[in-house]
Each structure stands twice: as C-alpha cells, then as structure tokens.
Amino acid sequence: MEETGFSLDTLRYYERIGLLEPINRNAAGQRRFTEHDLGWLGMVRCLRDTGMPIAEMLRFAQLTRDGEHTIADRIELLAEHDRRVEAQVALLRQQQTAIQYKIDWYRGVLSLTAGQNESATMP
Amino acid sequence: MEETGFSLDTLRYYERIGLLEPINRNAAGQRRFTEHDLGWLGMVRCLRDTGMPIAEMLRFAQLTRDGEHTIADRIELLAEHDRRVEAQVALLRQQQTAIQYKIDWYRGVLSLTAGQNESATMP
C-alpha cells in the first residue's frame, strides 16, 4: 500500500462510505490509486485534519461528482469551513495563552518554594 | 444549573470519572459549585478545547490533588501540551492556506465559466 497518509483500513472505510469513488484495481483485485485519487485524498486529509466531519466531506464529495454547476456551492462550503478554521485558530491561540499563563504561574510558585527551601536548608 | 459552559450531564460525567473532585451539595443534594470548582472547570475547558484527551486531564487532576511537590510534573505536562497546541496551530494555518488556495482556484474556474457564458450569450 502506497503512503497516502491513511491506513489501509481507513482507505477501505472511506471507499465503503463513498468518500472515495470506487478505486481502480489491478488484475489481482488490489487497489491502485491514481494521481487523481491521491489528489482527492490530499484534500480529504486537509479537511479532516482541520476538523471537518465526515458527513460534510461526503457532501463535498457529492458536489464534486455532480459536476461544474456545483462550484458555487463548493466555494461556499469551503469558505464556511475556512471561517470555522479561522475561529478555531483564534480560540486555540487564546487558550494557549491561558495555558502559558498557568505554566508561568506554576514557575512562580516553584521559585518561591525553592526560595523557602533555600532559607530552610541554610539556617 | 449555573452556566459553567458544560452540560449538566457532562458535569456529572466528569465528577463520576474523577475529573472533578466530589462537588458540594446543598440540603436537597443538589450540586453547588464553588469558585474553586469553577476555576478548575475553566482549566478543564481550556485543556479539553485544545484537544487534551480526558485520560491526560485525569493525570493532571491527580497531580494537583497530590500536592505541591508535583508542580514540576504539572509544568512539564502543560508545557508539552502547549507544544502540541503550537504544532496544531501551525498545521491548521498551513491547511487553511491550502483550503483558501482551493477556493481561489474554484473562483478562477467560475469566472472563466462566466466568461464563456458571456461570450456564449452574446453572439
């Protein structure tokens, strides 16, 4: 199995549920991914890793299958997802700040405690 | 139920699994969250929303229960999580760029098609 970045089982699963159109097989019935498949898988990876649920990816897949006249819909779908990603990043940044603040706070406690030990162990 | 940002069921679940220490009750047996509880819940929200699995939050909760001598461990845990969040944000940004690129590409197709229609509808 070529390194698509997904496990074989996951690829089979994606094909089963229709997120991938039926993959071509060689004489022995084994999947042979085309460049086209790999391109689509790249898209899937991108959407999945940015948190798009499978149900929505299925909708996107359906739109791409339905032809050129769905392009406006596809743009809308992606643009909305893009907005969600934007929001997600903003929230992550904010929460990261809180985590870092907490770490710094702990560091403060730690240096105070070290100070205490210092004076306690140096009478 | 006060707005902790979690559903009542989720709060009960968190208490059951030990992510929250047992919550004080009023005479009727209903939960009354203290400021301390709310502070901890804020932390939980922060960690959860940045993708920390419950198992790791449980570990963090255990460390805080175990007292001051675990502070170095807590710093380490949070610092490592912080690194993961950093990586997550970087990846999201990258993938967002790909999504935006795709949107632009679709827009290009769309304007070409519109152009075609234009010339097609204007003989």
Add this chain to the structure above:
DNA sequence: ATCTCACCTGGAGTCGGCTCCAGGTCAAGG
C-alpha cells in the same frame, strides 16, 4: 394540597471514526 419542575441516581445507549477479525486469493521467493 397538589402540581410542576429542576435536579438526583445508576446504568444503558449513541455517535463518529475508525480498527480488527476470519477466511480467502494471488505472486513471488527458497
């Protein structure tokens, strides 16, 4: 006084997203 209603409990169910299993098929290497 009775009704509504928001909470309580333990336990079971759901959902998304995989992941594993048993049994079978080919192709190539020793």
Add this chain to the structure above:
DNA sequence: CCTTGACCTGGAGCCGACTCCAGGTGAGAT
C-alpha cells in the same frame, strides 16, 4: 511445490466522550 506475505471481503468490535433513560426527591408556585 510450497510457503510467506501483502492484499481482498463482509461484518463485528472498539474507543472516547458524552447523552439519555426510568424512576425518585424536595422546593416553590397556584
């Protein structure tokens, strides 16, 4: 020629994180 190993299939199982259910309780409104 036989074994190994990577793939095939349909279907079942698993995991994390909730979410819902049935039956019950006490407090306040009508």
